Amino acid sequence: MMSRWVERILKEFPPELSRLWIAADPDDVLLDEQVLASLRGGGFEVLPFEDSVAFRTDYEERFRGAWDRGEPGAAPALVIHLRSGATDDLPWDYLRHGRRVSLSLADLFPKLSYGVVRQIGPEHFEALFNAHSEYAIQSLGEVLTKDFVLTHIFGLSPHLISRSETLWRELMRLHFSDKVLPPVLASHVANILGRQAGFKDLPLEKLFTSKGYFLRLVQDAWEQFLTRDGVAGLRAAHAARGDQEAVPEIPFEHPDVRVLVDSMFLDGMLHPVSIDGTPADIPHWAKIGVVEDPDALAKLVAKGASRLAASLPGMDASHRDWAHAARRLGEVISRFHSLAPGQSDPIGNQVLNVQRAADDRLREWVSAHYADLPSLPVAKGPVMLHHVPRFLSLCRDAGEARVALLVFDGLAMDQWVQIRDRLMLRAPELAFEESACFAWLPTLTSVSRQALFSGMKPREFANSIETTAQEPALWSRFWQDHGLRANEVLYRKGIKRTEQLSEIETAIADPAIKAAGIVVDTVDEIVHGAIFGKRGVAGQISSWCESGFIERLFGALLGNGFHIYLTADHGNVDAVGIGRLNQGVATEVRGERVRVYRSEAIAASTPDDIDAFRLDIGGLPSDFLPLFAGGRGAFVPAGEPIVSHGGLSVEELIVPFIKVTHASTTK
Secondary structure: OOHHHHHHHHHOOOOOOOEEEEHHHHHHHHHHHHHHHHHHHHOOEEEOOOOOOHHHHHHHHHHHHHHOOOOOOOOEEEEEEOOOOOOOOOOOHHHHHHHEOOOHHHHHHHOOOOOHHHHOHHHHHHHHHHHHHOOOOOOHHHHHHHHHHHHHHHHOOOHOOOOHHHHHHHHHHHHOOOOOOHHHHHHHHHHHHEEEEEEEEHHHHHOOOOEEEEEEEHHHHHHHHHHHHHOOOOOHHHHOEEEEOOOOOOOOOOHHHHHHHHHHHOOOOOOEOOOOOOOOOOOOOOOHHEEEOOOHHHHHHHHHHHHHHHOOOOOOOOOOHHHHHHHHHHHHHHHHHHOOHHHHHHHHHHHHHHHHHHHHHHHHHHHHHHHHHOOOOOOOOOOOOHHHHHHHHHHOOOOOOEEEEEEEOOOOOOHHHHHHHHHHHHHHOOOEEEEEEEOOOOHHHHHHHHHHOOOHHHHHHHHOOOOOOOOHHHHHHHHHOOOHHHEEEEEEEEEEEEEHHHHHHHOOOOOOEEEEEEEOOHHHHHHHHOOOOOHHHHHHHHHHHHHOOHHHHHHHHHOOOOOOEEEEEOOOOEEEOOOOOOOOOOOOEEEOOEEEEEHHHHHHHOOOOOEEEEOOOOOOOOEEEEEEOOOOOOOOOOOEEEOOOOOOOHHHHEEEEEEEEEEEHHH
16 A cells, blocks of 8 residues: 555656656655555656766667657656756756756645754655654644654653663664664764763764764673673673773663573674683573584574564565664674584574575566666665766765775675674774675676676676676766866775785875775685585684785775775575576576576577576666575585575675675764
8 A cells, every 4th residue: 555655756747747857856855665666566667867878879779769769668657766856957848848847855744844844865755754644733843853753763761860770771762673874863872861970971973873983882791791690701791892992881681681682693783702601600591692512503593583584574574674683684694604503403494495595586576676776866875776977976075085895706695794703803993884785687797797896787788798898987977077087086995915005005105095995705615616515614714714814904004094995796695406497508607596688589598497587677787687596405416515696595696795894983
C-alpha cells in the first residue's frame, strides 16, 4: 500500500499531462527509495541533470529518439532531476517540452523549521511527514523542531535523560539500529545533557554522531569492566587510545544496558575478549563478552547466524537495511573462518544456510530496487561505487584537502572484518568508521572498478567496459572536472607487496597531490589462486596482515595528511561448478559467475538445463547482456569448488566503505 508521503509526491506528476518533466528539487525530495520505486512503477524514470553532455546523449539515445518514432523508449515518461531551484539554465528544448515541478521541504513541512528539516536526510522524510500530519498542530521554531524530530523520528527525549544507564541505553539502541544523529540534532542533545554534572565531561556530540567512535569507547569500557572483575583481557583498555582519553564507566550490569550489550556481541559490533579460564565471580550474563575456549566462540557464531537468519531484510527494505545485514553477515563469516575445523564443521550448514537465504532475499530485492540506487543522494555517503568520487569531492569541499581512495580489489565484507580485527590488535592507534555500498552488476573488475574511479555508470564508459586500461585517465578526468589540475591527481595499481610501498610513500609525499587513487591487488590475487575456498583465503589474508603492509600504507597516508577512504570493487564467494557453457565465441566476457553477451539472440540461447538467470540492469550499455549463474553456482565443471565473483550474492555485491583515521581524531 502506498504511503501518504509517496502519494503526496506523486500527485505532482499526473502521467497524462506530459512525458517529459523537469523537477527543481534542491532538497532531494525525489531521491527517496520509496518515491523512486513508485515513480518507476508508474512509468517514470528519474535522471539527474549533472553533466549536460552525458545527459544529452542518454536522453537522445534512450528516450527522445524512441518517442519520435512512436515507441515507448526506456520508459514512458522521464523526470529531469535538478538539485537546485532554478530551471532556466536548462537547454531551451527541454524547457519547451518539459512540464516543470518545484519541490520544497518548506512547502511539505510548513509547521517545522526548514533549516532543521533540510539537515536530517531524505531517509527520514516519510516518517517525519506522518508525524507532521498527526502531531504538528502549530508552527514550531528551530528548538522545538529539533525536539519534535528527536521524539518522533529517533525516539529520543534528551530532557528525560538524567541517569547514566538511560544515556548508554539510548546510545546503544540508536547505534544497534544503525542510526546516528545528524550533527544539528547531536549538538542540541549535547547542549541539553551537558548541563548535568554526570555527563558534562563526556564527548556527547561524538558519541551520537560517530558509530565507530562509540563502539571503540564501549569496547574499551567493556575490557575495563572485566579488568575490575579480575579478568585479564588482551590489552588495557585505555592504553590503546592514541589520545589517552579517559574511558567512561558504563553500567553494563543494568538490565536495560545488558540486553543491548548481549545483542551487540552476537551481531559482531562488539568483540569478546579471549581469556584463559573464567573467574568464578564473573556474572553469568557477562560470559557473552569473553571467549574461554574455541567452543565458546563457535556457540557465539551459531547464535549470531540464527539471529541474522531471523531478521534478514525483505522486499520493502531500504538499501541501508541491506548494508547493515551485509556487515552482520560479514562478522558471522569472519568468525566462522577463524574456528578450527573441529569447531566449525558442526555449524557449517547453519552458516551456509543463512548465506543462501540472504542471497535469495537479495536477488528478489535487487530485481525491484537496484535500478533506484544510482539516483540516490551521496552527501552522507556513497550508496553505489560510482558515487564514491563525488562523495570524496564533497569531503574536499568540506575541508579535507587531501583524500586517498584505497581500493582493495576483490575484498569481501568478511575479509575486511578479518583485517580490521587484526589491525585493532596490531595498530590500536587506528580507528575505523564503517559503512557499506553496492558494487555494479555484474560484479566484474572491468565494470565495477571503472565505475568506482570514473564516477560514471557503466553505460557512460561503454567503449572501455571490457578493460581497466582507461582507469587512470577516468580518475584524472573526474578530478579535473572538479577543480584539480592533472599534476594534483595520483593513480597507482598493482600494489601487492611491502617492497612496493617505498614508491607509494615517495609519490604521496609530494605536497601537490590532492587526490590519490591506489589499487591494492593482494586479496584479488589470493582469491584467484585459492584452492581451499574462502577458509583458505582467510588464512592467507591473516599472513598478509602479519607482514605489516596495511598499517604501513595507512600510516604513510595519514602521516602525509591524507583522509583515507577504503573500499572494494566487488567481493567474492564460495561457489560450486554447474557446468561450462560451450558457446564458442558467443560470449564477449567470460567470468566464472557470469557470462556477458552482445546479442540478444545469443543471450537467449542458453540451454534450459543450466541454472542461470538474466536481469535487466539499467546502467549498463544496451548491448552488454549478463547471464548470471544461479545460487552459488559457477560456469565451471560440475561439482568443482571455486572462489569467484561476477554474480549476485551479498558477499559479491555489497562491499565495505571505510574511513580510516587516527583514534585521536575520530569524528
